[in-house]
Amino acid sequence: MAKLPQSVDDLVARFGPHPNYAPPGGWQDESRGPAPRLVKTHCCFCGQQCGIQLKVRDNRVIGFEPWEDFPFNRGMLCPKGVKRYMQSSSPDRLLQPLMRAEGGFRNAGWDEALDFTARRLRELQAKYGRDSVAVYGGASLTTEKAYLLGKFARVALGTRHIDYNGRLCMVSAGTAYKGTFGVDRAPNPWSDIPKAEVIFSIGANIGECAPITTDYIWRARDNGAKLIVADPRMTPIARNAALFLPVRPGTDLALLMAMLHVIIRDGLIDREFIDAHTTGFELTADSVREWDPKRAGSVTGVPPEAIEKAARMIGESRRVMILHARGLEHQSKGVENCEAVCALAMATGNLGREGAGCVMVTGQGNGQGGREHGQKCDQLPGQRSLTDPAARAHVASVWGISPDELPGPGLSAQEIMNAIHAGEIKGLLSICFNPAVSLPDANFTREALEKLEFFGVIDFFLSETAMHADVVLAGSLQEEEEGVTANTEGRVIHIQKAVDPPPNARADSEIICDLARRLGQGERFAFREPREIFEELRRASQGGVADYYGITYEKIDRQMGVFWPCPDLQHPGTPRLFEGGRFFHADGRARFMKLAWRESGDPVDISYPIYLTTGRVVSQYLSGTQTRRIGALLDQYPQPKVEIHPRLAEQRGIKNGDWVRVTTRRSDLTLQASVVRTIRPDTVFIPYHWPRERSANRLTHRTLDPRSKIPEFKVSACRIEKADAPPPAGNGDASRRDG
Amino acid sequence: MFGMEFYVDPSRCIGCEACLKACEECETHRGVSMINFDFVDRGETIATAAYVCWHCDDPTCAQVCPADAIKKYEDGVVGSSLKPRCIACSNCVLACPFGIPKLIPEAEQMMKCDMCYDRSSIGKKPMCATVCPSQALAYVTPETIASSRREKPVNTFRIGAQTISTKVYMMAPAAIEEIAVDVADYTWEGEYEVVPQAF
Numbered sequence: 001m002a003k004l005p006q007s008v009d010d011l012v013a014r015f016g017p018h019p020n021y022a023p024p025g026g027w028q029d030e031s032r033g034p035a036p037r038l039v040k041t042h043c044c045f046c047g048q049q050c051g052i053q054l055k056v057r058d059n060r061v062i063g064f065e066p067w068e069d070f071p072f073n074r075g076m077l078c079p080k081g082v083k084r085y086m087q088s089s090s091p092d093r094l095l096q097p098l099m100r101a102e103g104g105f106r107n108a109g110w111d112e113a114l115d116f117t118a119r120r121l122r123e124l125q126a127k128y129g130r131d132s133v134a135v136y137g138g139a140s141l142t143t144e145k146a147y148l149l150g151k152f153a154r155v156a157l158g159t160r161h162i163d164y165n166g167r168l169c170m171v172s173a174g175t176a177y178k179g180t181f182g183v184d185r186a187p188n189p190w191s192d193i194p195k196a197e198v199i200f201s202i203g204a205n206i207g208e209c210a211p212i213t214t215d216y217i218w219r220a221r222d223n224g225a226k227l228i229v230a231d232p233r234m235t236p237i238a239r240n241a242a243l244f245l246p247v248r249p250g251t252d253l254a255l256l257m258a259m260l261h262v263i264i265r266d267g268l269i270d271r272e273f274i275d276a277h278t279t280g281f282e283l284t285a286d287s288v289r290e291w292d293p294k295r296a297g298s299v300t301g302v303p304p305e306a307i308e309k310a311a312r313m314i315g316e317s318r319r320v321m322i323l324h325a326r327g328l329e330h331q332s333k334g335v336e337n338c339e340a341v342c343a344l345a346m347a348t349g350n351l352g353r354e355g356a357g358c359v360m361v362t363g364q365g366n367g368q369g370g371r372e373h374g375q376k377c378d379q380l381p382g383q384r385s386l387t388d389p390a391a392r393a394h395v396a397s398v399w400g401i402s403p404d405e406l407p408g409p410g411l412s413a414q415e416i417m418n419a420i421h422a423g424e425i426k427g428l429l430s431i432c433f434n435p436a437v438s439l440p441d442a443n444f445t446r447e448a449l450e451k452l453e454f455f456g457v458i459d460f461f462l463s464e465t466a467m468h469a470d471v472v473l474a475g476s477l478q479e480e481e482e483g484v485t486a487n488t489e490g491r492v493i494h495i496q497k498a499v500d501p502p503p504n505a506r507a508d509s510e511i512i513c514d515l516a517r518r519l520g521q522g523e524r525f526a527f528r529e530p531r532e533i534f535e536e537l538r539r540a541s542q543g544g545v546a547d548y549y550g551i552t553y554e555k556i557d558r559q560m561g562v563f564w565p566c567p568d569l570q571h572p573g574t575p576r577l578f579e580g581g582r583f584f585h586a587d588g589r590a591r592f593m594k595l596a597w598r599e600s601g602d603p604v605d606i607s608y609p610i611y612l613t614t615g616r617v618v619s620q621y622l623s624g625t626q627t628r629r630i631g632a633l634l635d636q637y638p639q640p641k642v643e644i645h646p647r648l649a650e651q652r653g654i655k656n657g658d659w660v661r662v663t664t665r666r667s668d669l670t671l672q673a674s675v676v677r678t679i680r681p682d683t684v685f686i687p688y689h690w691p692r693e694r695s696a697n698r699l700t701h702r703t704l705d706p707r708s709k710i711p712e713f714k715v716s717a718c719r720i721e722k723a724d725a726p727p728p729a730g731n732g733d734a735s736r737r738d739g
Numbered sequence: 740m741f742g743m744e745f746y747v748d749p750s751r752c753i754g755c756e757a758c759l760k761a762c763e764e765c766e767t768h769r770g771v772s773m774i775n776f777d778f779v780d781r782g783e784t785i786a787t788a789a790y791v792c793w794h795c796d797d798p799t800c801a802q803v804c805p806a807d808a809i810k811k812y813e814d815g816v817v818g819s820s821l822k823p824r825c826i827a828c829s830n831c832v833l834a835c836p837f838g839i840p841k842l843i844p845e846a847e848q849m850m851k852c853d854m855c856y857d858r859s860s861i862g863k864k865p866m867c868a869t870v871c872p873s874q875a876l877a878y879v880t881p882e883t884i885a886s887s888r889r890e891k892p893v894n895t896f897r898i899g900a901q902t903i904s905t906k907v908y909m910m911a912p913a914a915i916e917e918i919a920v921d922v923a924d925y926t927w928e929g930e931y932e933v934v935p936q937a938f
Contacts, residue, residue, distance in 0.1 A: 027763075066866075075869045076871065076874070208755070236755075632763075676781060
């Protein structure tokens, strides 16, 4: 029974989001003077993981100071980073466990809430089988929590089904890099970016989604580098591009194949590198043979001359950095897209050197670390495969179980939701994930959540998803528990505990261990603090690809981060991978792949002739659970708008600010138009941070990349028309008032 | 005083507004942001510009203040209005050639960028320039700017008949010596001298 226990209006009135505008005590409070304690830690938003100092007084975070000594961001922060301290004092913070009751949620004691959770999970498993319950994790969790959750699902619950919201982030890149290079990590430290001669940013809105990386690119430009930007929209960094390629949504692969075509045709390949360090070049060469710039131009909507020019700029340079992100990865051919990027770097020998490489720009806070140690449905700690007998034996020995007790690979995040909808999965325990906003086809997600027989949530705010829960266990903010994360470079960094959780909320890892105890596995979860979890994680990862054995909290503090792999305590870490052309496959070589063009899973046709693409704005983070509660961030972009080119707007009689209806094969949405010349005329854009009647994900579809299982957020087919009136406010749509 | 100067380069700006948010976090600003920020024309372009007070060597705002509420400090920073003196008359708001000062009605006082004087006067960077992710606002040494940037710092502006030199620098193309914003500054009236005031 996971329908909402009371109306959305009533839930929002009690649990928010209520935007928080002032620091604790208000702006004029004298206690805002010099604080007794500055805690050197990191921002909780986004994969940049900028260093920041939190100002703490009386167990409260009251402000921040830039941390200029931290080498990655040197004090720089985006607006989210500047205001991140405010979430600590949000009025919506959950202060004790909640249980569903007649007509709403009631406060509950910890024993009652935990006992009930453990009992219901066990009841469902007894009735329907072990795999009838699933666990959802998140990539904003520290690596310790992510590791613990993977162990919890497999050891304490014994279910196959654990996956996480990183599945909506960069798994396409991860799959491609593992297949191509044998390792899933951005191979270059960011300090390589300013050393490049050519920077190619494809499907990466750096200025809004990785803001501090902008300075790295501008420094390259100051050094004379040329910037190429491929995106359906002129994103903020495009203002200084030497070449802008306005690629049609979902056609990046054609663009990349044509660039490879030109590079091979014109003899711009690095034959020596290809022969010495790679295999399968012919597979890629055959794949791109028919993809001349003219053919690609008609598919991508990019002028053939521009494709030629981009290919030559890359082919003629010895120091190229390629940056890619969700634009490339959120497609039903996301893996092929990234394999084509890797091929471009390999074919031109741009890997493993200063200023030369291809990197994925991670989106989620611990997007890198959160995917390395076992909350992915197919992986064990250390980026090990769950189907590799040696890996199973190693991890089982660390966990003190027999390898036979380890479940096999389970379903991915969207597949878990599909299985819930189909009635195959009956129970769900979720932490750090707001699928009601972040999964595609949001109406489907809501229907699925309503079918759950038991739904338990660990969270610090009552997210739109948590509103469906039977039990909500009040967990901890990032600043309330020590741990590590890995930033976008693969630099493992130290998250410091700045304050205690409120008296009747608990640290996330404590909650998970307590549940494990109630499930009869207490001795395998006898961790007293995150450091003990990290010690076990070090051993579990030892010998794996993501080897953390040589990393300690103290070493991180001393070195301002340690890049994995770091196999022993004397090892300094590995900032740059593939030096000397050594890759992580057994033969030491990188692999070129066969590339094949496919249409999107939601193709445009005469009824739905316009491309819809979705993404982020600079002031909001992911599903907005956290950033829609910070007033200054909300005010910067209070409501989602539809970006639409004047040519399309004129055809449809739409003016800037008009209400327009966007309709896809799933649903429709009525939002205000933002008429801008900075988007392709055949494409509209909607940011996805809002719930319900403002949710871009009501429009998106559930087509997955067959290998990475990432949903195709970046390409949907839609039609757009002027709406007669704004959608009615109220009538259950309290969501409109949270902005 | 500490060898750092302030440099503004709108061509680096990504419009993220971190500067606006950071400005209000400064101990002396307390919730009031004094950054001037514009979307140049969002319908036409992604271009944005964030800038601070230019801190004129001979500040017009101070000259026109009837209450003598605006002071220029020894290091060249022009302060916000002094609360006990400011009469909220808006003379400075109208007179500033750059449109910087803002009357804050709730405070009954003009407030403007004071380069985070609590910070910059003790050798720390102003909040905005510390956090700026694109370093469109930068507070560094002249040597750093000279060695790291393509553009050249300029601090002489011609606005109509007024030539203004400032503490804060604008990054400009290398060939430019001063920045003029009036078309009249670029016109040529032939060999016969024309009195500009006649127009």
